[in-house]
Amino acid sequence: MKHALNLFGMISVAFLFYFVIVSILEEQYILPQAIIPLAGVRFDQWLNSFRYWAGIGVATAVSASILWYILGQWILRVNNLSDSGKRGTWFLFVFLPIAANAAAIIFTRQAQVGMWAAYTLHAVNALLCYYISTLLFSPPSYKYAPPLASLIRVGW
Amino acid sequence: MSYYAIGIGGTGAKCIEALTHLCGMGMLPKQDLYCLFVDPDRANGSLERATITLRQYQACQKLKIGDPSKVDMFGTDIAVGDPHVWSPFMSKQRPELADFFEYSSLRAKCPAAAHLFDVLYSEDEKKTSLDMxxxxxxxxxxxxxxxxxxxxxxxxxxxFRKKIEADTNAGHKVKIFLFSSIFGGTGASGFPTITRLIRNGLRPQEANLTTIGGALILPYFTFVPSNHKDVLHAAADHFLMNTQMALQYYRTQQKQHDIVYLLGESEPSPVTFSIGSTEQENDAHFIEFYAALAARDFYTRDEPKGYAMIARQDQEKIGWLDLPDGKNGTEIKNKTEHLTRFAFAYLNVFLKTLISIREKGKNYRAPWYIDYFKRAKIDLKDAETQKELAQVRDYCRSLLLWLAQIEISAKRQNIELVNYTTFASKEKKDEMNIVHLLHDFVNDEFGNLILPEAKERPNEISKVWEIMCGSKVKDVQAVGLGKFFRALYDACA
Structure with a gap:
């Protein structure tokens, strides 16, 4: 039950990112201000490309979080002191959202102005989704592996 | 209800050590237990070992691990007499029997009494120093x-007397239990004598509320004396004769005890010979475990009377079913397992982690450290914290060593109680088996500490770690470091 709730929490963070942060905050408030698409490309066409790759980034991030959870909970058991910590392993999983972010940067449609904002948002979406989902819902034995988790995760 | 335990001689002291571990497990009622030792040889190694265990227990007891009604561990409040050991020679140095009874002046003043003294005691007995x-x-x-x-x-x-008086004045029942051997010197003489003196010292209303029981241990070890042919000493080949005489005495004398538990072993275990003092420290033996369980039976029975009797299921084997706890051995098995798991996990995983955090930092490695130490503002470098952690470490070591010694104590029978090879190793030295705690326990066997072994449970200790990382102690009486130990104890259930 506890594990199902944690995994549900991770997926909820991803949904929150995609349907609230990407779909509302970024698409409706930030990107219209920052992006001027290339000639012949409508803004909604460019936005479809951005949304697709943002979705890939968030999905990769939540997949990394879930893999981290499965690894920490059922594979990397703490049977002695040397098994504990695993912050390095947590950092290794960051490469998955980074890879998704790189793909997003390469494949998102180019714009005349404001691509820096799109790149930044892609990076924020993927990395922050991984960080927040693991910050809040890492397996108990490694719950403070994400940096600053011991300051945030109090009481569960 | 108040409980009293008196350990007479080396065997009595070892039985009190076993009783202390039963208290640690929570096998005794959660009442006050007042312990004292009687031994003319105050430097006796077995006595010292039992005293150390008692002190370790008392130190652990001071940790506020929570409401005693909700936690088994260290549930009995043990008080120890001051001085903890009483010797008939408290003030005299190297006394001799002849000096003690002023034999020289007796010969001058009352020759008849001196002659009687000559008849009762040999020259060797009269002149031997009794400080051992x-x-x-x-x-x-x-x-x-x-x-x-x-x-x-x-x-x-x-x-001791004042406490009995206070208890009986308050209308509380008093139960006094004595442990001693029947075959040695101190125990065999102290058991009937001290009981009689206690009985005679009670006023009628006190006597009505007081029950006295005892465990008499029949010969269960043997030794070959060496290099001490000219010195008066205990002789193992006299043990059976001494026992026979003593049993005859108990049969014919007026009964002083409400109940007596007689415990023996048909195949005595070999121990190293010593005259006494610090050298007289024999390893724990399963008979002492039985004796402590006899005391528990006495303390928990409403009206302990008569002679208790138990039998073993298999002559070749001693298992949990054979231990008398009134529940077919399940209670003692479960509680031993619980405390053993606690001791194992604390020594081999949690204490090592705390030491590593103290020396290297990186406290994120142990979420339970953040929850129970950092947030509770318990500093690992603080001298008091280190002392308390060391006190629990010492008790846990004593417990595991004691369990391992019990496991190998029988000469012939196969004792199947604790899988001691997971935390200790056996070494043969001078025909004797000596056990040492391992530096690194076998963590993969944590799920199989109690025999018979169940199916393989290799990641059992990781479950304890996981529980600790997400646990909360709701007991408001668990405070400070006690909260951590309570959480660990609960996680080891």
Whole structure:
């Protein structure tokens, strides 16, 4: 039950990112201000490309979080002191959202102005989704592996 | 209800050590237990070992691990007499029997009494220094103890007497249990003598509320004396004869005890010979475990009377089913397992982690450290914290060593209680088996500490770690470091 709730929490963070942060905050408030698409490309066409790759980034991030959870909970058991910590392993999983972010940067449609904002948002979406989902819902034995988790995760 | 335990001689002390571990497990009622030792050989190694275990227990007891009604561990409040050991020679140095009874002046003043003295005691007995006990001669011990035990004048008897008085005045029942061997010197002489003196010292209304029981241990070890041919000492080949004489005495004398538990072993285990003092430290033996369970039976029975009797299921084997706990051994098995798991996990995983955090930092490695130490503002570098952690470490080591020694204590039978090879190793030295705790326990066997082994559970200790990382102690009486130990104890259930 506890594990199902944690995994549900991770997926909820991803949904929150995609349907609230990407779909509302970024698409409706930030990107219209920052992006001027290339000639012949409508803004909604460019936005479809951005949304697709943002979705890939968030999905990769939540997949990394879930893999981290499965690894920490059922594979990397703490049977002695040397098994504990695993912050390095947590950092290794960051490469998955980074890879998704790189793909997003390469494949998102180019714009005349404001691509820096799109790149930044892609990076924020993927990395922050991984960080927040693991910050809040890492397996108990490694719950403070994400940096600053011991300051945030109090009481569960 | 108040409980009292008196350990007489080396065997008595070892039984109190076993009783202390039963208290650690939560096998005794959660009442006050007042312990004292009787031994003329105050430097006796077995006595010292039992005293150390008692002190370790008392130190652990001071940790606020929570409401005693909700936690088994360290549930019995043990008080120890001050001084904890009473010797008939508290003030005299290297006493001799002849000096003690002022034999020289006796010859001048009362030749008849001196002649009687000559008849009762040999020249060797008269001249032997008694600072290492009565050397297997109960005839010496009986005379000296009868003359020196005084409940109303000397500590720790004075406090013992006052406590009984206070308990009975409050209408509480009092239960006194004595442990001793029947075959040695101190125990065999002290058991009937001290009981009689206690009985005689009680007022009628106190006597009505007081029950006295005892465990008499029949010969269960043997030794070959070496290099001490010219010195008066206990002789293992006299043990059976001594026992026979003592049993005859108990059969014919007026009964002083409400209940007596007689415990013995058909195949005595070999121990290293010693006259006494610090050298007399024998490893724990399963008979002492039985004796402690006898005390538990006595304390928990409403009206303990008569003679208890138990039998073993298999002559070749001693298992949990054979231990008398009133529940087919399940209670003692479960509680032993619980405390053993706690001791194992604390020593091999949690304490090592705390030491590593203290030396290297990186506290994120142990979420339970953040929850129970950092947030509770308990500093690992603080001297008091280190002392308390060390006290629990010492008790846990004593417990595991004791369990391992019990496991190998039988000469012939196969004891199947604890899988001691997961935390200790056995070494053969001078035909004796000696156990040492391992530096690194076998963590993969944590799920199989109790015999018979269940199916393989290789990641059992990781479950304890996981529970600790997400646990909360709701007991408001668990405070400070006690909260951590309570969480660990609960996680090891």
């Amino acid at each position: 006990g009565f050397r297997g001669h109960p005839s010496i011990g009986a005379a000296i103890l009868a003359r020196t035990v005084n409940l109303g004048e000397e500590e720790p008897w004075l406090t």
